[in-house]
Amino acid sequence: MKHISIGGLQVSRIGLGAMSMSGYYNVGMGSDAESIRTIHRALDLGVTHFDTAEIYGPYINEELVGRAIKGRRDQIVLATKFGLFSHAGGGPGVLDSSPANIRAAVDGSLKRLGTDHIDLYYQHRVDPKTPIEDTIGTLVDLIAAGKVRYIGLSEAGPATIRRAHAVHPVAALQTEYSLWTRDPEAELLPLLRELGIGFVPYSPLGHGFLTGEIRSPEQLSDDDWRKTNPRFSGENFRRNLRIVDEVKAVAAEVNATPAQIALAWLLAQGDDIAPIPGTKRVARVEENIAADQLHLSAEQIERLNNLAPAVGERHDAGNMAVIDR
Template sequence: MAGAVKRIKLGSQGLEVSAQGLGCMGMSAFYGPPKPESDMIALIHHAIDNGITFLDTSDVYGPHTNETLLGKALKGGYRERVELATKFGIINEDGQFLYRGDPAYVRAACEASLKRLDVDYIDLYYQHRIDTKVPIEITIGELKKLVEEGKIKYIGLSEASASTIRRAHAVHPITAVQLEWSLWTRDAEAEIVPTCRELGIGIVAYSPLGRGFFSSGPELAENLSKDDYRQSLPRFQAENLEHNKKLFERVNEIAAKKGCTPSQLALAWVHHQGDDVCPIPGTTKIENLNQNIKALSVKLTSEEIAELESIASADAVKGDRYGGTISTHEESETPPLSSWKPS
């Protein structure tokens, strides 16, 4: 399977990544108990050896333990072979998420991530969620300094509105915007995706398999462990799941005709959104990783894409993405720069 993964330019600032990345969150956090470290290191090595070189983590995964895991996995010559992305800006205080983007915090978070990852620089450093108390220009100004110091190479934003992206990009070029994009989450298509394309910003699609929904269907909800974060998400609640099951069944039918799995079809649909889009499905199993790589070779006709998009319209899904537990691009407007008074 080596060499099966093509490379793409992510954004217009020079970053090149594998056309599919690997989301590492579930190895350490949110999706049930942490997985055995040696197994996860073997999985990461398998991904890299098979051409998946774009690795995605965050300081809030664990917290901190996922970055430490990646630091260990990248020993022995692996660091030079990957594009490493991490994020700052979310603090998890007993299940309550707080957001910070003030300059002192940005710098301290970056230094701490470099230490945990045990690397000299971070390829792509995202603001994980926008701090709506701090003008975006102030946050990006500090990130720009970190670029100039060589601590980070490229700047990204996650869950940012079109206007926030524009304001950020005016301070320093934004290389990538991370957003949720899949057959059951398409709200970014209206404004955010066109804005990224106009500005030459790459798009990183997280949860392209609907947090596992397109892999397992409604059965997924029955098999989640007590401490799996998805238990609390509106789309996995019984009354919504019954409705959402219809979408999975239709995707499953089309996949059967194509001779692929529903998850490969869902992932292929994201890949077909453009060469500026890099999905980062997460997994903790080598077998699933191999299946995800094969999605790159699933070719869809324009008729098949149209059929998928007609069954994955706005009313096909019931339930919010997060149900108020964490902010999204809809709550990412920041105050004007003129209002900023440093403490």
């Protein structure tokens, strides 16, 4: 596994997102035991970058990751997030990046993860009620206390990134980026490269759509959150299958899977990009990591670059409303 630097932090070029291990996708499928085996297999294959958040569950995903990395903490770069859970009574889904909330959040995450420090600590969503300068200032205090090593932002807009970076270097931005979500290319990627900030794309497989295995919304269980995603709905779903079909065609040319093509395309976009595909299956983590060895020709990359954009917003209205622009 190749390694790259994101804002000075060395990580495996492909990481592992843990969110799907605690619900969200086909809720109820899989087990904690299988998820822990998946984390261990990723470690064995050279993955060092693992991503979770206090809101996943909430809490239970961090607890799961904590159990999985016990005894192997020194092998990994551990990332988690705060700010989508208010500890002052608001609870899950309430934006809160006030200094008091961050201090409560970090202590809870450290305990659940079974560690004395977090390598990369992200603000999960920008809190319009708290100046970003105050949020970053609190994180700087946590660095001084040894609880946090590097600072990250998730779904932050260009102006917020500049203001945050002026207080203390931001190591990484986490935002959705894939063959069907190309938005970051216009403003975000140039800005990150100007400032020396690494890019951690989440959902690099389009929430599973780019694997080519979901051909109908009916394949998703009723409690799968993707049922609320506009791109998985009705006519949008049918039109978006054209993207998958082109990815499949490229995959057939190089004897790879569509998921591997989607990841290889993303890796080809730059040495400062470290995607975190999520899975709770050993076979899937093996498949994803193999993309690190895949080479696409210039012509194949150009074909993929020119795919028709996905139809529909990338999140439902409620989730889009809390994304900083």
